[in-house]
Amino acid sequence: MNSLGHFIRKHVAPGLGIFLGRSRYSLFDQILNHECLSQPNISMLESVSLKGLLLNAKQHVPFYSELLSSYTLPDFEAPYDILHRLPISTKHDLQKQYENMISISVPRRDLLAIHTGGSTGKPLSFLVDRQFLEKRRAANMRNLTWGGWTPGEPIAMFWGAEHELGAKPTYLSKLKTSLTGWHLINSHQYDHSLIRSWIGYLVDNNIKFVYGYSSVIYNIARYQRRHGTQLPKMKAIFTTAETLFPHYRQLIEDTFQCKVYNQYGSREVPSISAECEKGNMHILSDMVHAEFMHGSRNDNIYRIILTSFINHSFPFIRYDIEDLGLPKAGDCSCGRIFPLMEITIGRARDHMVKPDGQIIHPSYFSGLLYGAAGIMSYQFRQIDHRRIVLFIVPDDSKSVHYSALEELRARIQRELSWEVSLDIQQVDHIPTPSSGKHRYVVSDLSLEEIF
Numbered sequence: 001m002n003s004l005g006h007f008i009r010k011h012v013a014p015g016l017g018i019f020l021g022r023s024r025y026s027l028f029d030q031i032l033n034h035e036c037l038s039q040p041n042i043s044m045l046e047s048v049s050l051k052g053l054l055l056n057a058k059q060h061v062p063f064y065s066e067l068l069s070s071y072t073l074p075d076f077e078a079p080y081d082i083l084h085r086l087p088i089s090t091k092h093d094l095q096k097q098y099e100n101m102i103s104i105s106v107p108r109r110d111l112l113a114i115h116t117g118g119s120t121g122k123p124l125s126f127l128v129d130r131q132f133l134e135k136r137r138a139a140n141m142r143n144l145t146w147g148g149w150t151p152g153e154p155i156a157m158f159w160g161a162e163h164e165l166g167a168k169p170t171y172l173s174k175l176k177t178s179l180t181g182w183h184l185i186n187s188h189q190y191d192h193s194l195i196r197s198w199i200g201y202l203v204d205n206n207i208k209f210v211y212g213y214s215s216v217i218y219n220i221a222r223y224q225r226r227h228g229t230q231l232p233k234m235k236a237i238f239t240t241a242e243t244l245f246p247h248y249r250q251l252i253e254d255t256f257q258c259k260v261y262n263q264y265g266s267r268e269v270p271s272i273s274a275e276c277e278k279g280n281m282h283i284l285s286d287m288v289h290a291e292f293m294h295g296s297r298n299d300n301i302y303r304i305i306l307t308s309f310i311n312h313s314f315p316f317i318r319y320d321i322e323d324l325g326l327p328k329a330g331d332c333s334c335g336r337i338f339p340l341m342e343i344t345i346g347r348a349r350d351h352m353v354k355p356d357g358q359i360i361h362p363s364y365f366s367g368l369l370y371g372a373a374g375i376m377s378y379q380f381r382q383i384d385h386r387r388i389v390l391f392i393v394p395d396d397s398k399s400v401h402y403s404a405l406e407e408l409r410a411r412i413q414r415e416l417s418w419e420v421s422l423d424i425q426q427v428d429h430i431p432t433p434s435s436g437k438h439r440y441v442v443s444d445l446s447l448e449e450i451f
């Protein structure tokens with residue numbers, strides 16, 4: 001039955017997907033072939049992608065039409081020269097110029113709005129087209145093959161963004177899981193009993209690959225260590241979205257008896273880099289162009305500036321993602337020609353803990369402010385089991401809807417069954433911790449209290 005299931009997922013599901021207009025499977029084959037290209041050919045591919053992005057921006061994106069107006073077609077034969085003369089865009093810049101960043105070549109009804117808390121606590125809204133979503137999925141599938149996964153093999157995806165998962169499994173979502181092998185598991189809120197049921201689910205469904213937030217997988221490993229629950233032997237674990245601390249990696253690899261493959265990407269710029277079987281992080285340079293810019297105070301710390309090739313409808317060109325990293329010299333013995341990097345200080349997050357021991361994933365709180373207007377930055381801080389403070393830094397528009405924010409208290413109480421107070425405080429700035437990374441959700445409680 002397992003091999004029949006695999007056959008259906010490998011051959012029938014892609015056919016059905018293509019029938020439904022999904023191009024992810026053909027895109028997947030295409031970008032998988034990029035790994036076989038020679039260095040000159042991959043450089044050519046990147047250059048052509050950049051040229052296409054800039055030309056489209058000049059023709060269709062008002063913000064760039066003006067900036068690129070003096071360049072003519074022959075100039076675009078040297079696209080990197082043009083790119084490096086363009087300004088760096090922060091999240092704040094993109095929000096200020098929101099309307100001017102949207103391509104006029106795509107009907108607005110064909111674009112999907114995405115809102116994110118971002119890793120740095122600054123809300124960001126942007127638009128994507130269907131092609132972006134297909135390329136994002138195809139790139140994600142390729143990253144998974146680096147850990148030995150092949151399309152159709154069951155994989156569990158622990159995800160905390162509840163709005164992306166739907167409230168409860170439906171007949172259709174179950175059918176989708178059967179056909180694709182992707183088992184989406186909502187981990188935005190969990191406790192010991194749920195972790196126990198997840199482990200049972202992995203065993204029952206013969207799942208050998210796991211993908212998800214580092215902290216969630218780490219907490220499953222910690223639970224197993226404490227309670228000795230039998231775990232299935234995995235083939236690979238893929239961690240993403242959060243900092244993978246060395247002790248996280250060590251415990252996860254020891255517990256699941258397989259290698260951890262770390263990945264780095266974001267909602268606005270997916271698939272930035274991925275770890276190969278030799279333990280190196282490769283920049284996925286057919287998807288993104290990465291620049292590393294010196295900080296003013298520390299020569300060893302670089303800001304990561306990204307230009308994404310896959311969103312022409314709302315381009316991210318020289319985008320300051322507010323993460324820090326390092327370029328890494330040399331080649332990798334895995335043979336892939338994609339350049340190397342290191343993430344020195346990734347994204348740090350924290351969790352909140354309810355009096356009954358339930359852990360609330362930070363994405364729940366960032367989700368509460370999706371689409372909220374007038375906010376430059378924010379931070380939810382758990383003071384104790386009964387009190388949360390929400391710090392708000394308004395942006396220039398000063399149009400924060402505090403009455404709407406006041407309703408969040410009741411929403412948290414209702415959705416999480418948590419009798420907690422929420423004090424909203426407007427501040428001028430939120431102090432940055434010594435790590436250099438802003439944390440948009442911080443708990444003063446220690447996870448050690450329950451794990």
Ligand SMILES: [Zn+2]
Nearest residue numbers: 276280332334
């Ligand atoms: Zn490698």
